[in-house]
Amino acid sequence: MNRTIMAVAIGIAAVGGGAVSLPGAQAALSQCAADHACGWINENFVGLSVSRDATTPKSLSRLPDNDAITAIANKGSRAVGWYTDISMDGRRYCETPGDSNPNVGDSWNDRFSSLAVYSTRHC
């Protein structure tokens, strides 16, 4: 146990300079409740913006923070599609149940505008 803690501490020190520490990131990911799909405006799950039940099919035609989402998680039981345009249009980033991504990357970052929770576990 002590060896594990030491290893984690060294890992954080090695990363250094990062905007967000690992303990902070874990706390932020936990902001997303069980059975929900969540999006954060900053990487490493900082700045929770949207949290939607992801156990029943539904859609959200406009995200509360348009073109701002950087980190996403799906703690629901169904696939979630994050769309680059409003009303489930444009390109789609698919998250299956249990997926999370602290930074969706340059081609998706700050582009999501709507989302859909599907009736299936895969998009």
Ligand SMILES: [Ca+2]
């Ligand atoms: Ca962002």
Ligand SMILES: [Ca+2]
């Ligand atoms: Ca967009």
